[in-house]
Amino acid sequence: MTATIERGAATAPVASPKAAPSARTPKKSGRFLGSSNGKKVVMAVTGAVMVIFLLSHMAGNLKIVLGKDAFNEYAHALRTMLEPYVPYRAMLTLVEIALVVSVVLHMWAAISLARRARQARPVKYVAKKSQANGYATHIMRFGGITIALFVIWHLLDLTFGVVNPKGFDSTPADRMVAGFDASRWWVTLIYVVAVVMVGLHLRHGIWSGFQTLGWANHTRNRALRPLAGLVAAVLVVGFLIPPLAITFGVIK
Amino acid sequence: MNYTEGPEIRDTKAPSGPIEERWEKRKFSAKLVNPANKRKLTVIVVGTGLAGGSAAATLGELGYNVKSFCYQDSPRRAHSIAAQGGINAAKNYRGDGDSVYRLFYDTVKGGDFRARESNVYRLAEVSVNIIDQAVAQGVPFAREYGGLLDTRSFGGAQVSRTFYARGQTGQQLLLGAYQALERQVAAGTVTMHTRHEMLDLIVSDGRARGIIVRDMVTGEIERHLADAVVLATGGYGNVFYLSTNAKGCNTTAIWRAHERGAYFANPCYTQIHPTCIPVSGEYQSKLTLMSESLRNDGRVWVPLKKNDTRAPGDIPEEERDYYLERIYPSFGNLVPRDIASRAAKNVCDEGRGVGPGGLGVYLDFRDAIARLGRDAVEKKYGNLFEMYERITGENPYDVPMRIYPAVHYTMGGLWVDYDLQSTVPGLFVIGEANFSDHGANRLGASALMQGLADGYFVLPTTIGDYLASGPYGDVDEEAVAEAEVKVRTKIDRLLSVNGDRTPDSFHRELGKLMWDFCGMERTEESLRKALDRIPELREEFWQNVKVSGTAEELNQVLEKAGRVADFFDLAELMCLDALVRSESCGGHFRAESQDADGEALRDDEHFAHVSAWEHSPDGPVLHKEPLEYEYVKMTQRSYK
Amino acid sequence: MNLTLKVWRQSGPKDAGRMVTYRVEDVSPDMSFLEMLDVLNERLIVEGDDPIAFDHDCREGICGMCGMVINGVPHGEQRATTTCQLHMRHFEDGAVITIEPWRAAPFPVVKDLVVDRSSFDRIIQAGGFVSVPAGSAPDAHSVPVRKEDADDAFDAATCIGCGACVAACPNGSASLFTAAKITHLSLLPQGQPERLTRAKAMVEQMDAEGFGGCTNTGECTAVCPKGISLDTIAQMNSDYLKANAK
Known part of the structure; x- marks a missing residue:
């Protein structure tokens, strides 16, 4: 009796690596956005757009310190930017579109990465202890959701005036002052919580963006980490001055 | 144990003529396999360390159809990964007078004139290609500020020929080979079988034609057939239970090949490394080596008085015995491994050892710290000190380290000719698993060199000569079935004993016995005692071992039991070989054969040969391969 | 020292798995974590139980084979240390230690603490x-x-x-x-x-x-x-x- 050698294949039943994706399978093009790394790049870029927006938004808000007129003029200027070359509100609309796109993409990337993460760990640990403070883990996703909810409230309150005591037909400065009136202290409280959340989100997020884009390393981190903290702190302080000043009656 | 002596055995493959032309000649005379035929030829490679990993990768690159096996979960984990020191190569990048000839000379002399000149010369010759290959693969060797490779002098060599990657040279070289191997897996030339253990060799028509393996996850017994089989399964130091080997290292693959006809050469040659962390208790599962470089600045001592229980700091200078400096004034703490190890054993036998059980000597950095400053010592040895502290909980900056010798490497292994082919045609053996290049003692930084020389450069050439002479026809199904039945029977037998001792408890007892009677110092009496005791213990094993679980699952107890069973048989052959070789040479020290100063005394008249043992049901048969030295004159080593 | 271990036991990929509690006594602080498990396993084998399967090989922190999540931290809380190099002196007498396998979908559990x-x-x-x-490399110093x-x-x-x-x-x-x-x-x-x-x-x-x-x-x-x-x-x-x- 003889047995022949089966060339090129296992001669006996061999447990195949469970439908494991074989290495080097040609990937279809355009995988970049589908890849986990690509999604992170989307987060980094859209995050950067939003940080720039927040900085200018904060600067604008601080105009209220100079008086209601200054603030209203600023709000008006946003709408008449580059007139008469472009129609009324054109630039602002463009900025708004860019922001909406950024928010949507940022959230899409976050949600799909979170879903990926859940699939990557179907069985949870009985005991799990963070060794890196757990800061980024908890703050980023939980914070992101909190911020998203706040943005909806914030738009309804101060942009569309739906939940603002002064309603839509008022000047921006009136809406702001009315919105943060001492009687509505809880609005201010929500605002404070949200702004602090934004700060915490950015403290990690700004550095994380650099890391994702491949610009961070341990030498640069000595500057990048403090920079992220500084930007986050400036934003928190800058955003909190107007509402607190209004609530405590400094600005009327 | 009875043995008989059979006819002499000779290596018929090494060409004659000037030694520097022999490898060139052999490469030219070796038949070539037509490229189109290569992919029709299957080669099995067992083991994925430096030798097996590099061989499988290279055979795959050449176009053979390769099947690679390892017991670990990934080929990257083979124990070559733990080699610390470095790799020798006769590059002479320092211009300090090194050459292929000098490396050859040092290796033959270091092996105490028990290695073949032709093989060693080839090893030295090929060493330079290894460095080129590794660098091209991206192995991050240490470099100097000029961007060129750094080298150091290692293990008492007088030239600086050791290339290194911090203390992790083995890891980096293995990852290079592993990456080359995975590249071939992706290319489809190599099929990788991890968590598979070879349990028998299939010999059909007198040729090695395949292996029987057990899938360690499912327990399935599989047969894999091929045109040639390569064993790269490492050494058998774990016969001593405690050694610096990985826990999984075992002799099963080479032992079962030995039972199928491969001669086992010089089984008694074991290397004991002097600087390991001592045993701390009964539960000790392995020993950890610390780089020999520590002896460059550390001073070795024990108390002058017996059973001195004072803390080392309380023992005044005049009551300390710096015994290496005392006995070997010119080499001092830097004497070769075997000498340092034996000296430590001697002082401990005198009752002057330190630490638990009195099995340790101090390696003291007090003077080095005083002379160089703590920072300089930290810079040089910081990671080693950390490792020591992690394991012992003692800080070597304040308290001297305790060290003790441990089994580290086995020079013996399956007998191979110049082509690295065993006495079973078609069975090739490479790396530590063969016996070929280190004689009776291996020099530091030579193991990595041999593994890679065999795997990248020697075997891929010589195996072609064997394969080109084929094809060797179909494999006899009866031979396959017989091997499979034998494997299953052994497994069933292990599972059916159902006694009350674990395989580990037997292994520990066997290891202690081997260490006491066939360790650093061997006597006729001790070896005879071991030869009496081993069969008794083996008998008890087969009567009383307890293997839990079943054969059809991941069963680490069953794996262990099978390996221990083979260790018993190997241990017996080791003791027999040590008994028959009544001279001292290299790592084999027979107390009866020493000079007036207590140094190892070779007996070239009676023992200038390789002892190749044939397995036979009537007891082992000894075949001697005479060793001739045309180039290096035989001398007695002296390190005084 | 005496310890309570809560260990993940799973007989195979198809088993759901569960935490099982073991008492280990007279543990020496000089033992490594894996030696402590060895001692427990020896006892389990003699008692006819299935010992805890775990991967390990070199036991000197370089092969990468060992690994378990100890009290919620991979390789335990000792920094820069593999499981095999972790020693019991870092635990307190009477401690309760949870031991789990690596958890990730691409690392399916093979048995107990062994993953693929x-x-x-x-x-x-x-x-x-x-x-x-092999053989095609230029001189290392080129x-x-x-x-x-x-x-x-x-x-x-x-x-x-x-x-x-x-x-x-x-x-x-x-x-x-x-x-x-x-x-x-x-x-x-x-x-x-x-x-x-x-x-x-x-x-x-x-x-x-x-x-x-x-x-x-x-x-x-x-x-x-x-x-x-x-x-x-x-x-x-x-x-x-x-x-x-x-």
């Missing part, structure tokens, strides 16, 4: 090498390498492939493992020709295996027994971006 990490091998297969057949680059490459190359990074990552990402290999080869001249294709192929393979994405939490580097830096992930991101920009 072949996904790591496949990531290397995708491109974690320099294509240089290409000088800056010492700093060689040292940084070495740091990245010390990865032992144990998988603790994946086990610690809240996203189950293999970014640190993949990035360590990409960085090792990216920093050396020998790795340049395949640099971008390598990064792309390896990152895509990592995704294909089902690992999560990196969110820069830094959990991986904190538990890495070799202290592989997050810098490697930035390097991987940079190479991957460049590869896609082409």
Whole structure:
């Protein structure tokens, strides 16, 4: 009796690596956005757009310190930017579109990465202890959701005036002052919580963006980490001055 | 144990003529396999360390159809990964007078004139290609500020020929080979079988034609057939239970090949490394080596008085015995491994050892710290000190380290000719698993060199000569079935004993016995005692071992039991070989054969040969391969 | 010392698995963690129970075979230490210790604490090498390498492939493992020709295996027994971006 050698294949039943994706399978093009790394790049870029927006938004808000007129003029200027070359509100609309796109993409990337993460760990640990403070883990996703909810409230309150005591037909400065009136202290409280959340989100997020884009390393981190903290702190302080000043009656 | 002596055995493959032309000649005379035929030829490679990993990768690159096996979960984990020191190569990048000839000379002399000149010369010759290959693969060797490779002098060599990657040279070289191997897996030339253990060799028509393996996850017994089989399964130091080997290292693959006809050469040659962390208790599962470089600045001592229980700091200078400096004034703490190890054993036998059980000597950095400053010592040895502290909980900056010798490497292994082919045609053996290049003692930084020389450069050439002479026809199904039945029977037998001792408890007892009677110092009496005791213990094993679980699952107890069973048989052959070789040479020290100063005394008249043992049901048969030295004159080593 | 162990037991891939409590007594503080489990297993075998299956091999912290999540931390809380090098002196008498396997979909449990990490091998297969057949290499000194680059490459190359990074990552990402290999080869001249294709192929393979994405939490580097830096992930991101920009 003889047995022949089966060339090129296992001669006996061999447990195949469970439908494991074989290495080097040609990937279809355009995988970049589908890849986990690509999604992170989307987060980094859209995050950067939003940080720039927040900085200018904060600067604008601080105009209220100079008086209601200054603030209203600023709000008006946003709408008449580059007139008469472009129609009324054109630039602002463009900025708004860019922001909406950024928010949507940022959230899409976050949600799909979170879903990926859940699939990557179907069985949870009985005991799990963070060794890196757990800061980024908890703050980023939980914070992101909190911020998203706040943005909806914030738009309804101060942009569309739906939940603002002064309603839509008022000047921006009136809406702001009315919105943060001492009687509505809880609005201010929500605002404070949200702004602090934004700060915490950015403290990690700004550095994380650099890391994702491949610009961070341990030498640069000595500057990048403090920079992220500084930007986050400036934003928190800058955003909190107007509402607190209004609530405590400094600005009327 | 009875043995008989059979006819002499000779290596018929090494060409004659000037030694520097022999490898060139052999490469030219070796038949070539037509490229189109290569992919029709299957080669099995067992083991994925430096030798097996590099061989499988290279055979795959050449176009053979390769099947690679390892017991670990990934080929990257083979124990070559733990080699610390470095790799020798006769590059002479320092211009300090090194050459292929000098490396050859040092290796033959270091092996105490028990290695073949032709093989060693080839090893030295090929060493330079290894460095080129590794660098091209991206192995991050240490470099100097000029961007060129750094080298150091290692293990008492007088030239600086050791290339290194911090203390992790083995890891980096293995990852290079592993990456080359995975590249071939992706290319489809190599099929990788991890968590598979070879349990028998299939010999059909007198040729090695395949292996029987057990899938360690499912327990399935599989047969894999091929045109040639390569064993790269490492050494058998774990016969001593405690050694610096990985826990999984075992002799099963080479032992079962030995039972199928491969001669086992010089089984008694074991290397004991002097600087390991001592045993701390009964539960000790392995020993950890610390780089020999520590002896460059550390001073070795024990108390002058017996059973001195004072803390080392309380023992005044005049009551300390710096015994290496005392006995070997010119080499001092830097004497070769075997000498340092034996000296430590001697002082401990005198009752002057330190630490638990009195099995340790101090390696003291007090003077080095005083002379160089703590920072300089930290810079040089910081990671080693950390490792020591992690394991012992003692800080070597304040308290001297305790060290003790441990089994580290086995020079013996399956007998191979110049082509690295065993006495079973078609069975090739490479790396530590063969016996070929280190004689009776291996020099530091030579193991990595041999593994890679065999795997990248020697075997891929010589195996072609064997394969080109084929094809060797179909494999006899009866031979396959017989091997499979034998494997299953052994497994069933292990599972059916159902006694009350674990395989580990037997292994520990066997290891202690081997260490006491066939360790650093061997006597006729001790070896005879071991030869009496081993069969008794083996008998008890087969009567009383307890293997839990079943054969059809991941069963680490069953794996262990099978390996221990083979260790018993190997241990017996080791003791027999040590008994028959009544001279001292290299790592084999027979107390009866020493000079007036207590140094190892070779007996070239009676023992200038390789002892190749044939397995036979009537007891082992000894075949001697005479060793001739045309180039290096035989001398007695002296390190005084 | 006496300890209570809560150990994950799972007879095979199809078993649901559960935590089982064991008492171990007279543990010596000089024992390693694995030796403590050895002693427990010896007892289990003699009593006819199934011993706890766990992977281990070199027991000197370099092969990368061992690994379990001890009290919620891969390889335990002792930094820069593999499970096999962790010693019992770091635990208190009477302590309760939970022991779990690496948890990740691409690391399916084989038995008890043993997981299948072949996904790591496949990531290397995708491109974690320099294509240089044996015998084809030029002289080692033909290409000088800056010492700093060689040292940084070495740091990245010390990865032992144990998988603790994946086990610690809240996203189950293999970014640190993949990035360590990409960085090792990216920093050396020998790795340049395949640099971008390598990064792309390896990152895509990592995704294909089902690992999560990196969110820069830094959990991986904190538990890495070799202290592989997050810098490697930035390097991987940079190479991957460049590869896609082409």
